[in-house]
Amino acid sequence: MTEVILEDRSRDMCPICKTDKYLSPNMNFLINPECYHKMCESCVDRIFSLGPAPCPYPGCGKILRKNRFKQQVFDDLQIEREIDIRKKVLSVHNKLQEDFDLISEHNKYLEMIENLVYGISSGDNAHDLEIELAKFEQENKVQILERNMRESERSNDMAKFQDAMERLRQEKLKIERKMELEDEEFTKQQKQELLNKLAHSSLNSDELIQQQMNQALKRKSQRKKILQELQSEMEDKLRTSFSSAKEEAPKTPFTPFKGDRDLHKLYRLLPIPMDIDTLMAGNSDPDSYSDANLTLLAKNKEYLAAGWRLHTAVERVMDETFMGLGCIVDKEKSISIH
Amino acid sequence: MTEAETDTENVPQSKYTKDKKVGEGTYAVVYLGVQKHTKRKIAIKEIKTGLFKDGLDMSALREVKYLQELRHPNVIELVDVFGTSNNLNLVLEFLPCDLEVLIKSKDIMFLAADIKSWLLMTFRGLHHCHRMSILHRDLKPNNLLLAPDGQLKIADFGLARGLGNLNEDLSSNVVTRWYRAPELLFGAKHYTAAIDIWSVGIIFAELMLRIPYLPGKDDVDQLDVTFKALGTPTEQIWPNVSNLPLYNSLRVYPPPSRQELRNRFIAATDKALDLMISMTQLDPSRRCNTSQALLHEYFTELPSPTDPKNLPKNKPNEPTVESNGNTTKRRKVE
Ligand SMILES: Nc1ncnc2c1ncn2[C@@H]1O[C@H](COP(=O)(O)OP(=O)(O)O)[C@@H](O)[C@H]1O
Ligand SMILES: [Zn+2]
Ligand SMILES: [Zn+2]
Numbered sequence: 001m002t003e004v005i006l007e008d009r010s011r012d013m014c015p016i017c018k019t020d021k022y023l024s025p026n027m028n029f030l031i032n033p034e035c036y037h038k039m040c041e042s043c044v045d046r047i048f049s050l051g052p053a054p055c056p057y058p059g060c061g062k063i064l065r066k067n068r069f070k071q072q073v074f075d076d077l078q079i080e081r082e083i084d085i086r087k088k089v090l091s092v093h094n095k096l097q098e099d100f101d102l103i104s105e106h107n108k109y110l111e112m113i114e115n116l117v118y119g120i121s122s123g124d125n126a127h128d129l130e131i132e133l134a135k136f137e138q139e140n141k142v143q144i145l146e147r148n149m150r151e152s153e154r155s156n157d158m159a160k161f162q163d164a165m166e167r168l169r170q171e172k173l174k175i176e177r178k179m180e181l182e183d184e185e186f187t188k189q190q191k192q193e194l195l196n197k198l199a200h201s202s203l204n205s206d207e208l209i210q211q212q213m214n215q216a217l218k219r220k221s222q223r224k225k226i227l228q229e230l231q232s233e234m235e236d237k238l239r240t241s242f243s244s245a246k247e248e249a250p251k252t253p254f255t256p257f258k259g260d261r262d263l264h265k266l267y268r269l270l271p272i273p274m275d276i277d278t279l280m281a282g283n284s285d286p287d288s289y290s291d292a293n294l295t296l297l298a299k300n301k302e303y304l305a306a307g308w309r310l311h312t313a314v315e316r317v318m319d320e321t322f323m324g325l326g327c328i329v330d331k332e333k334s335i336s337i338h
Numbered sequence: 339m340t341e342a343e344t345d346t347e348n349v350p351q352s353k354y355t356k357d358k359k360v361g362e363g364t365y366a367v368v369y370l371g372v373q374k375h376t377k378r379k380i381a382i383k384e385i386k387t388g389l390f391k392d393g394l395d396m397s398a399l400r401e402v403k404y405l406q407e408l409r410h411p412n413v414i415e416l417v418d419v420f421g422t423s424n425n426l427n428l429v430l431e432f433l434p435c436d437l438e439v440l441i442k443s444k445d446i447m448f449l450a451a452d453i454k455s456w457l458l459m460t461f462r463g464l465h466h467c468h469r470m471s472i473l474h475r476d477l478k479p480n481n482l483l484l485a486p487d488g489q490l491k492i493a494d495f496g497l498a499r500g501l502g503n504l505n506e507d508l509s510s511n512v513v514t515r516w517y518r519a520p521e522l523l524f525g526a527k528h529y530t531a532a533i534d535i536w537s538v539g540i541i542f543a544e545l546m547l548r549i550p551y552l553p554g555k556d557d558v559d560q561l562d563v564t565f566k567a568l569g570t571p572t573e574q575i576w577p578n579v580s581n582l583p584l585y586n587s588l589r590v591y592p593p594p595s596r597q598e599l600r601n602r603f604i605a606a607t608d609k610a611l612d613l614m615i616s617m618t619q620l621d622p623s624r625r626c627n628t629s630q631a632l633l634h635e636y637f638t639e640l641p642s643p644t645d646p647k648n649l650p651k652n653k654p655n656e657p658t659v660e661s662n663g664n665t666t667k668r669r670k671v672e
Contacts, residue, residue, distance in 0.1 A: 254638055254642070256462075256633055256637060260465060261465075297505075301581040304577070305521065305576070305580075305581050306528050306530065307521060307532045316501060
């Protein structure tokens with residue numbers, strides 16, 4: 001498993017060609033999920049345009065393909081990577097709730113996915129898990145594809161939704177992690193403070209400890225409140241993004257003609273000889289239309305070259321003859337569109 | 339049936355205001371106005387009758403004749419016609435933008451779904467025309483107007499023509515050159531609705547490329563440009579073509595391979611290419627018709643066509659539909 005190198009301070013400089021974003025503001029950084037080493041777009045173009053090539057980072061050497069490079073979405077490469085892994089895992093383990101008879105089985109399945117994502121992104125046996133996943137994919141290719149196809153109709157909206165949900169989840173995690181760190185810091189500080197006060201204050205130790213405990217309690221309840229607010233804010237956001245995804249969903253079935261089509265003709269067309277030879281022979285079918293003039297045109301090479309066909313001509317004449325029959329003018333007028 | 343009805347008895351022009359000139363065409367001046375009793379915005383096309391010694395220009399009459407027969411959400415609506423002492427006035431729905439303007443606005447991005455939506459609306463409108471045996475004969479981006487709600491409307495029926503008399507010769511000098519079908523380039527006089535399909539095919543290509551697909555410099559060059567892109571027709575792929583009046587000594591180009599088309603239309607899906615190829619068949623009898631086009635899988639494959647109200651619009655800093663005086667003045671600062 002490759003280790004993710006966290007960016008250093010020189011985040012606005014391409015580590016390969018040393019171009020500075022400050023000097024060329026149009027510069028874009030790309031990463032490749034093979035190793036997550038960041039480089040600028042023109043480096044990617046230069047190095048990988050001719051085909052797969054090793055990553056230019058010292059000591060990396062992973063073989064990278066140009067079409068796998070992508071823009072970094074999250075500042076934190078760990079998160080970026082976890083999302084890629086989740087995407088990958090979900091593309092292989094792509095069963096849906098409807099594929100399970102029991103909710104509990106579905107839940108187990110989801111748990112398995114979570115463990116797998118966690119295992120690949122941070123476990124010791126990540127490499128084995130990855131190989132296992134690839135093997136599973138190979139062996140279940142057809143079923144996976146089938147489920148994907150079924151999904152792809154719904155996925156248009158869903159992909160967006162899942163993306164949004166993932167972002168929110170990660171956002172929340174980040175905040176929680178930050179709070180944990182702050183808490184640790186706070187406890188350390190309190191300890192230090194207590195020691196200082198014990199040395200210099202006139203209050204006795206019990207009182208001082210009580211004071212600190214009150215402080216900690218107050219802080220804790222504040223924290224709880226913030227987290228709760230955060231949670232409900234997230235849920236709100238999710239709900240709105242979900243409902244907007246829902247809103248787009250009730251697609252009216254596609255109607256190519258919107259009703260402007262003669263599906264039920266009031267007449268039935270007799271067979272019309274398609275090939276010129278039959279017409280030329282002059283033995284016109286007694287069950288077809290015989291119009292000397294039309295037959296003449298049907299033999300005219302200039303008419304034929306310009307796309308004129310006997311069949312369409314007859315059909316048009318019939319359409320025009322029957323057009324308007326069965327149409328009540330007064331009724332049509334009263335529902336005239338506006 | 340009270341006020342509106344009695345209004346009709348009055349002088350017709352009093353039902354509309356003629357506010358300001360918005361454009362000038364070959365045979366008409368176009369004004370922006372309002373239909374007084376509905377407050378609806380309208381365009382008044384005032385035909386310059388004085389210009390023609392025998393009275394009205396044919397195109398004006400054609401426009402009135404054919405628009406009166408057509409009624410479809412994707413065909414411009416002729417609201418009214420009235421004559422004043424020396425003018426003929428067509429009252430049309432007001433359509434503030436056209437597809438050419440959008441194609442040329444390089445900062446507006448077209449999604450595949452947007453192009454699909456415009457093409458779909460064009461075909462629906464054209465299907466209606468063809469169903470009524472009317473050929474438009476001048477389809478081009480500039481004649482596909484866009485309503486504020488995103489609906490596309492086929493407009494400018496000044497060259498339109500019924501498919502009526504089979505023996506009568508039709509003029510082959512129709513359709514703006516770049517969108518002219520090969521049978522017209524060869525001087526055919528008995529062409530079919532397929533000439534409109536060709537034009538839409540070329541417009542489809544232009545929507546994807548964002549530049550005109552077959553920009554011939556003159557009528558001779560148009561043949562060359564067309565066949566360079568789509569191959570030179572032979573009797574083999576287009577039976578009887580050599581019987582057309584202007585078919586002679588052509589430069590022979592091979593038809594494009596699928597891969598060449600793919601390379602040219604990078605963003606097009608296979609279905610999109612299929613449809614475009616079937617619209618731009620050199621032999622008009624092989625071109626698809628509007629029904630076949632509307633039933634093509636291109637329209638049902640993903641992405642689905644953009645809802646018209648979400649389609650790209652022209653930039654708001656152009657004089658907008660809202661003509662409450664101040665907005666109309668806010669022109670681009672150059
Ligand atoms: N329905 C309409 N709504 C708004 N503007 C219009 C409308 N019809 C025409 N115009 C404007 O008037 C100009 C001239 O129209 P038209 O006479 O149809 O053009 P042409 O003679 O070039 O075909 C157009 O370029 C357009 O700007
Ligand atoms: Zn670089
Ligand atoms: Zn690397």
